[in-house]
Amino acid sequence: MLGADGTSSADELVEDAVRLRRIYEDGLGSGSAGAPRPVVSDSWQRSLAAHVDPESRLPPLVYQADELREVREHHPLHSVMPLLRSTLVSIADEAMHVMLVTDADGHVLWRDGAHGLLHSADDVGLCEGTRWTEDAIGTNAMGTALALDEPVRIHSAEHLVRTYHDWTCVAAPVHDPDTGDTIGAIDISGPLHTVHPALVQLVTATAQLAENQLRVRLAIADERLRVKNMPHLAALRGAEGALLSATGRVIASEPYGRFPERVRLEEGADRVQLGDGREMAVEPLAEGYLLVPPSRRRGRVVTGAPELALRFTGGAGPRITLNGTETAATLRPAEVLTMLALHPDGLSGDQLTLMLYGDDGNPTTVRGEIHRLRSSLGTDLLLTRPYRLATAPDADFLRVRVALREGRAAEALDACAGALLPRSDAPAVRELRDELTAGLRHAVLDADDAELLHRFTGHPLGEDDLEAHERLLELLGHDDPRRAAVAARAERLLD
Incomplete structure (x- = not known):
């Protein structure tokens, strides 16, 4: 509904919201109150088929705050965020809206806008790290724009989930100029009485500006690639x-x-x-x-394999030593290297994604991490197609694993400084960590070796193990000078 000046008045917007709520309450558009727009009706059907509850409260939180930095850095829209902020944030701030930018899977990676509205947005899950696909939170501008690959406005009770009936959202998809794939969506959301009909055109134009800037960056990268590698063709x-x-x-x-x-x-x-x-x-x-x-076909020239050592067990943080130079590693690269060391024949992008992120993983994130690793470690060390290491690393967790499989418990304990990447939640890392932790414990307990058990009870994996302390007390002689300290620790563990 438009006023005399071509804009929607607050009263008209509220009146339209009331009409939409009558449709919603009357059997989600299947009763006598009328039907929603076809784009909304179709989205409701897709959402309900995905078992979205209209009485749902909030979208799922997928990324914690400490995970978002790396995800953002590897996303192609990271490079155009200054453009998006300069184009939309001032408008959103003045109009009491928030700007949200998602990836292709509907995860909100960036949010900005009217500070007075951010708290209200937090209350309904319009915040970074949440997932806004239709199958996660029903009909909404971001999820529906991604589902249809076209700009969408969802007003008030057009949202399937009742929580968002006081909101109006406009979103447009953004495409990769290289592949044409959808890489995310740009959204403007705000209270239902503040919507302006030009928002659809504004958000659509901004998405096109972002694509144009990505296209320019792609052309520059192409030219660099061409200049650098034309000698191969020559x-x-x-x-x-x-x-x-x-x-x-x-x-x-x-x-x-x-x-x-x-x-x-x-x-x-x-x-x-x-x-x-x-x-x-x-x-x-x-x-x-x-x-x-x-x-x-050119033959590969091998000038000597690089020497790589990985120290990923214990609480001191992962360390990488390449050709004699040791550096600290952050968690994500360490997780990738753990999987590649564990699979010397290589892994596909999908396999690596599943191991690190489970079924909800995005191969784009893995590709970004691989690119970053190749830049820091060298393209001669980390190979592609499939992803693999060019040299067998000296990895502490591999030495622990081999020693346990060969029944050498003392060597396994020597090689292990503690739990493998204790902060990692990657499914395959957790599985390997549990395997090594349980395997080392059973090997030590089964050895019936007082010296080995004593070392284990002073080790990070055994210092809180009551059974190991009690078993050690059984093996130590009554006159053993270590007995009193072991008994005291066991007593504390019983408390």
């Missing part, structure tokens, strides 16, 4: 070949016009068949790929 001396981006786009080719715009590369494949039947060898580069005739 070295073919007239034989056909192509330089590809990391996503398979043809950046340059020889001769021109002999290759399609994009080549689909299967993960781990060293050859690809083009649409016209030609077979080409695939050679990975630091930032893309080179296609050459199989007969012109």
Whole structure:
């Protein structure tokens, strides 16, 4: 409804909200009060089919605050956030709205806007780290825009979940200019009486501005890739070949016009068949790929494998030693390296995602972490297709595992400084941590070795183990000078 000046008055917006609530209360649009817009009705059906309860209270929280920094850094929209803030935040602040930016899976990664409204937004879960897909919290602008891949406005009781009937939200999807895939959504949300009909056009235009800026950045990256790697094509001396981006786009080719715009590369494949039947060898580069005739494939020159040591057990924090230089590691890279060390034959992106994040993981996050690791450790150490290490690392957790499997409990205890990456919640890391912790404990207890048990009761994994202390007391002689201290510790554990 529009006023005489072409805008919606507060009274008209409230009146429209009342009409929508009558439709909602009358059997979600199936009664005599009328039906919602088709875009809303279809979204309600999808949401209900996903078992969303209209009386739900809040969306699920997926990312904790300490996890968001890394997720944001690896997301492609991170680079255009200054543009989004300069375009939308001042408007949102003045109009008592909040701006939200999601990833392709509907997770809110950024939020900004009217400070007076942020507390109210927190109360209904309009905050960073929450998931706003239709199957998580029903019909809403962010989730429905991602589901339809088009701009959407959801007003008042058009939201399936009753909690949001006092809100109006407008969202538009953002696409990757390289692949065309949806990478996220931009949303403006606020109280239902503050909506303006131009918000849909504003948010849509802002999404297009973001895509244009990403397109410019892509063109710059393409040119850098082309300049850096053109010598590879020149070295073919007239034989056909192509330089590809990391996503398979043809950046340059020889001769021109002999290759399609994009080549689909299967993960781990060293050859690809083009649409016209030609077979080409695939050679990975630091930032893309080179296609050459199989007969012109270059041999890999090995100048000595890098030396890599991983110290990931204990509470001191993970440490990486590369060619004699030790550095501290943050948790995410350590988790990735743990999985790669555990699987020397390599892992696909989907496998690594499942191991680190479970069923709700996003391969884009893993690709970002791999890119970051390759930048810090070197492309000659961390290989792709599949993801794998070029050298067998000296990893403390691997030495513990091997020693336990070979029945060498003392060596396992020597190699273990404590729990494996104790702060990690990655499913596969938790599983390996539990395996090593339980395996070491059982090996020590089964050994019936007083010296070994005494060392274990002073170890981070055994210092609070009452059974180990009691078993040690059984093995120690009554005149053993260590007995009093062990008995005292056991007494404290009983309290």
